[in-house]
Amino acid sequence: MKQFESFRLDTSNECLWQNKAQINLPPKPFAVLRYLVENPGRLITHDELLDALWPETYVQPQVLRTYMLDLRKVLGDDPARPRFIQTLPKRGYCFVALVADTGAPESGAAYISEAQPAVFDGVVGREQELIRLKTLAQALACGQRQTVFVTGATGIGKTALVEAACRQMIAMLSANVACGQCVEGLSKKEDYYAVTEALRQLRASACGEMATRILASIAPAWLAALGREPESTTVDARSMQPKAPGDLCRALEELAKEKALVLVFEDLQWANDSTLELISALARRRTPAKLMVLATYSSHCTSAEHPLKALKQDLVLHRQCAELALAPLAKTAVRQVLSRELEQEMLPPGLDTFVYRHSEGNPLFVLALLRHLISEHFLMRDGADGSGRWEQRAPFPDMETGVPQELEQLIDPEIERLPPTEQRILEAASLMRVVFPAWAVAAVLEQDRTEIEEACDKLARRLCFVHRAGHDELPDGTRSDFYAFAHGLYREVLYQKQTASRRAKGHMRIAERLGELFAGREDNVAREMAMHYEAAGNWKRATTALRTAARHAHQRQAHAEAAQLLQHGLAISENLNEAERRVIEQEIQSELEMARGAMEGAKQPPKPPEEIDGFWMGT
Ligand SMILES: Nc1ncnc2c1ncn2[C@@H]1O[C@H](COP(=O)(O)OP(=O)(O)OP(=O)(O)O)[C@@H](O)[C@H]1O
Ligand SMILES: [Mg+2]
Structure with missing residues (x-):
């Protein structure tokens, strides 16, 4: 645990505390802050930070600016008079606050209780949201109507939270609850589909008789639309009239007179205009009513x-609704979900880190990953009868080379729902890994950069899994925007969706565009070019680019890195034809000897060669 001013950085649980309040940071901003805090009082260059955070990927330094902006906001830091993060223009950053090491969180009993997220009614880590909903329920009990939107990415836990909130309101207020589910595609076919569903539920509930009576007297057309009572024989002329939303509002208010009434509308992104108009009317009416509309929608599927x-x-503007935007679960909450699912307190070492990294705190992905690890026998119970503790039986899988089928099935429909042009943009972006510049997407699709930038901007505004990550000045003096996949799993699925030949073509175009953009300064991007040439299967250009990158490393006295790049060049030169291979191998061997000699000369303890394979794009 590292302490600076009123903040504590809990590195084992990957969260930040300010006094007693826990601040959840997404994994990347957390990693940036952690690196700064662990290296206080010295200049951290852009390159050092990028190497530490994206060891396997080339990323433009401008991306860091966005993370620094976010961190400064969280820390309340002023760049003009920094208390924490000082910018050293064109060079890097320095963490200027005094940092004290306060030991592992486990050493302080107070931290243990803070680090354990509360579990309410089976819902982990949503304490703040449930407290907020409880406060709204108290106001509801006093006759203040409520409209609440629960929003967030697919699988983030909207339904789980709403269900827990409803149980809370049934226990607190004996509320009547009915739910209408919006269904994709149905909105065009049936007006008020979700409203009718909720009304049917109401009629089947404990307050069903009263609901039917009130509907019959105030909103007969609505009752007629639900289907007649079997014993009812007379056809009331009023029931033949069109369904007036005002009648239904009055009927619901009447029903909510005695006991609070909670109408849940799930997945409003699929609702049609009529349902939205009814919700709008219910929210804006002024008469006091113990009526709550609790609606969910997936921010991902909702266009601007x-x-x-x-x-x-x-x-929101008129203060007539509340919004609970659900963030990903913190690592501590993910750990708790895992403990609960496996029914064991002590988890196999590294399981929480693996699942948190790949799920990025999305509970749906947490559970799908866990099921995958169990079904593929990475996790097994010990004991002869298989009833003992869960243990790790094999190294966790490499998610870069294949997303488990279950996760793919969750992600794929979301991508398929996008218009084909947007799918193509995202697929092109996935060739660049996590952070992608618009110019690269434009190069892959052979389209105008400005148009692609506009399209990416739209996507970033609409989709939960794409963010704007800043902009950069290119060597030709033009500006290009950067974007990032918030979720690595989406990138993987998009990458794997493409045929090998389409990916190869895309990689080739990126490599060539890099060469054009950085003409005369290829050294700076040789490593990146090599990666794309290799993924494109152009072994000759890949080895040439690797040798250029090695020369550049050599000039920077980074001899171990140079040797590592050359070794990789040697490995892939095996794909060349016999004649070419012999010449190139000889040249690389002599360059490798030079690099090793330089390593010895510099008396550097030779670094164990890092595994470089993971860096190269799987094809
Ligand atoms: N806070 C949580 N603690 C434990 N489990 C959770 C939590 N939130 C969600 N889950 C579990 O994760 C899964 C996905 O959650 P849920 O269905 O509520 O997500 P959602 O946001 O409603 O998804 P969708 O966008 O598809 O409607 C469910 O199995 C749910 O029980
Ligand atoms: Mg849901």
Whole structure:
């Protein structure tokens, strides 16, 4: 645990504390802060930070700026008079606060209780949200109508939270609860589909008789639409009239007079205009009512033009609704979910880190990953009858080369739902790994950069898994925007979706564009070019680029790195034809000898050669 001013950085649980409040940072900003805090009082160059954070990927330094902005916001730091992060223009950053090592969190009993997220009714790590919902429920009990939107990425836990909140309100207020599920595709076919579903549930619930009576007297057309009572024979002329939303509002308010009424609408991104209009009317009416609309929607599937966005923004503006935007679970919460699922307190070492890294705190992915590890026997119970503790039986799988089928099946429909042009953009982006510049996407698709930038901007505004990550000035003086996949799993699925030949073509175009953009300064991007040439299967250009990168490393006295690059060049030169291979191998061997000689000369303790394979794009 590292302490600076009122902050404590809990490196084992990957979270930040300010006094008693836990601040959850996404994995990358956390890693940036951790690196700074672990290296206080000295200049950390852009290169050093990028190497530490993206050891296997070439990333433009500008990307760091976005993370620094976010961190400064969290720390309340002023770049003009920094208390924590000082920018040293064109060079890097320095963490200027005094840092004290306060030992492992386990050494302080207080930290243990803080580090354990509370579990409410089976929901882990959503304490703040449930407290907020409880406060809203108290206001509801006093007749203040409530409209609450629970939003977030697919699988983030919207339904789980809403269900827990409903149980909370049933226990607190004996509330009547009914739920209408919006269904993709149905909205165009059936007006008020989700509303009708909720009304049917109401009629089947304990307050069903009263609901039917009230509907019959105030909103007969709505009752008629639900299907007549079997014993009802007379056809009331009023029931033949069109369903007026105002009638239903009044009927629901009447029903909510005695006991609070909670109407849940799930997945409003699929709702049609009529359902949204009814929600709008219920939220804006002024008469006191113990009526709550609790609605979920997936922010990922909602475009900026979706009428739901406009409705919510208008209600927020007029303080007529509350929004609970669900963030990913913190690592501690992921650990707790795993402990609960496996029914054991002590987890196999490294399991929480593996699952947290690949799920990035999305509970749906946490559970899918765990099921995958169990079904593929990475995790097994010990004991002769298989009833003992869960233990790790094999090294956890490399998620870079294949996303488990279950996860792919979760992610794929979301991608398939996007228009084909957007799918192509994201697939092109996936060739660049986590951070991707618009110019590279434009190069792959052979399209205009400005148009691609505009399209990427739209995607970043709409999709949960793509973010704007800053901009950079290219060697030709133009500006190019950067974007990042917030979730590595989406990138993997997008990458694997493409045929090998399409990927190869894309990699080739990126490598060539890099060469054009950095003409005369190829040294700076040779490593990146080599990666793309290799992924494109162009072994000759890949070995040439690796040798250029090695020469560049050699000039920087980074002899071990040079040797490592040459060794990799040697390995891939095996793919060349016999005649070419012999010549190139000889040349690389002599360059390798030079690099090794330089390593000895510099009396550097030779670094164990790092495994470089992981760096190269799997094809
Ligand atoms: N806070 C949590 N603690 C433990 N388990 C959770 C939590 N949140 C969600 N889960 C589990 O994760 C899975 C996905 O959650 P849920 O269905 O609530 O997500 P969602 O946001 O509603 O997804 P969708 O966007 O598909 O509607 C479920 O199995 C749920 O029980
Ligand atoms: Mg849901």
